[in-house]
Amino acid sequence: MSNPGDYDAVRRDIVAQLKKPDYDDGSAGPVFVRLAWHSAGTYDAKSDTGGSNGAGMRYEAEGGDPANAGLQHGRAFLEPVKEKNPWITYADLWTLAGAVAIEEMGGPKIPWLPGRTDLVDDSKVPPRGRLPDGAQGADHLRFIFNRMGFNDQEIVALAGGHNLGRCHSDRSGFEGPWVNNPTRFSNQFFKLLLRLQWTPKTLANGVRQFVYVDPDAEEGDEQLMMLPTDVALIEDPKMRVWVEKYAEDKDLFFEHFSNVFAKLVELGIRRDASGMVLNTDNVKGGYVSAPKKSNQATGPVQARL
Numbered sequence: 001m002s003n004p005g006d007y008d009a010v011r012r013d014i015v016a017q018l019k020k021p022d023y024d025d026g027s028a029g030p031v032f033v034r035l036a037w038h039s040a041g042t043y044d045a046k047s048d049t050g051g052s053n054g055a056g057m058r059y060e061a062e063g064g065d066p067a068n069a070g071l072q073h074g075r076a077f078l079e080p081v082k083e084k085n086p087w088i089t090y091a092d093l094w095t096l097a098g099a100v101a102i103e104e105m106g107g108p109k110i111p112w113l114p115g116r117t118d119l120v121d122d123s124k125v126p127p128r129g130r131l132p133d134g135a136q137g138a139d140h141l142r143f144i145f146n147r148m149g150f151n152d153q154e155i156v157a158l159a160g161g162h163n164l165g166r167c168h169s170d171r172s173g174f175e176g177p178w179v180n181n182p183t184r185f186s187n188q189f190f191k192l193l194l195r196l197q198w199t200p201k202t203l204a205n206g207v208r209q210f211v212y213v214d215p216d217a218e219e220g221d222e223q224l225m226m227l228p229t230d231v232a233l234i235e236d237p238k239m240r241v242w243v244e245k246y247a248e249d250k251d252l253f254f255e256h257f258s259n260v261f262a263k264l265v266e267l268g269i270r271r272d273a274s275g276m277v278l279n280t281d282n283v284k285g286g287y288v289s290a291p292k293k294s295n296q297a298t299g300p301v302q303a304r305l
């Protein structure tokens with residue numbers, strides 16, 4: 001068991017969980033990145049609610065949101081890390097796992113700060129419906145991400161998360177990977193978005209996505225895909241400018257992605273000058289914090305003899 005505050009030990013334990021030969025493309029990295037992003041992407045700047053503080057996905061109200069389908073795998077993969085480092089909060093563990101996964105898969109270093117607290121019950125879990133819907137377009141992306149405080153450039157940079165992982169028909173209904181090497185972080189997503197021809201395809205379940213019909217494909221080859229929201233990034237002229245920049249300049253994308261991911265996992269977290277987190281259980285924004293539950297078994301207080 002590590003000493004409280006030994007985040008390097010936690011990082012090492014997260015790294016040890018990444019390799020998963022029997023899971024997806026052999027890595028838990030992509031689902032860790034999505035877990036971190038969905039834990040933070042509920043933030044609403046106006047009401048100052050949601051965000052990565054709280055780790056509300058431990059409760060059915062948020063964890064059972066269809067938008068979070070599949071993330072239970074990421075959370076389960078991190079349980080051994082929590083067991084070895086019981087002092088870390090889930091909110092810190094999930095966001096750190098995303099940052100570590102990006103770095104380990106060849107991405108940029110992500111500045112990450114600890115101190116998030118976990119909700120003590122589900123009374124402060126943000127409402128469902130705050131995460132983006134891949135079936136929509138640029139207006140929807142702006143609606144969702146402006147609410148968190150992100151502009152067009154930041155939306156495009158964040159969407160570069162789709163250099164990793166894949167869609168699963170039993171989770172989102174969409175199917176397939178965006179790139180050929182979905183466990184290596186790069187700017188390939190932007191290059192493919194611009195260079196390949198994306199053809200609409202309606203899957204057997206009725207879901208509409210875009211695919212690249214490769215004339216040289218062989219039997220059993222997996223088709224690359226794009227979500228309607230991904231294709232919206234090149235159809236919208238203002239967003240397209242950033243897709244072009246990131247396709248051309250990997251270093252620029254890495255720098256911007258690092259900044260924006262660090263910003264994402266800090267949404268709604270208030271710190272003092274020394275970096276100490278001031279919000280307890282999302283008390284900020286009009287919530288009234290419930291008293292912390294004891295970690296000890298509770299019962300009638302025994303009179304001391």
Ligand code: HEM
Nearest residue numbers: 030031033034037132133134158161165166167168171172
């Ligand atoms: C722009 C709006 C976004 C939409 C509409 C969207 C939608 C989706 C959908 C439908 C999936 C497939 C889920 C599944 O079936 O397992 C997915 C996967 C994924 N998304 Fe996004 N996403 C968005 C933004 C982001 C952002 C900001 C990040 C991170 C920076 C991200 C990272 C990922 C990753 C890594 C996966 C793969 C997960 C896995 O392999 O299990 N996405 N996304």
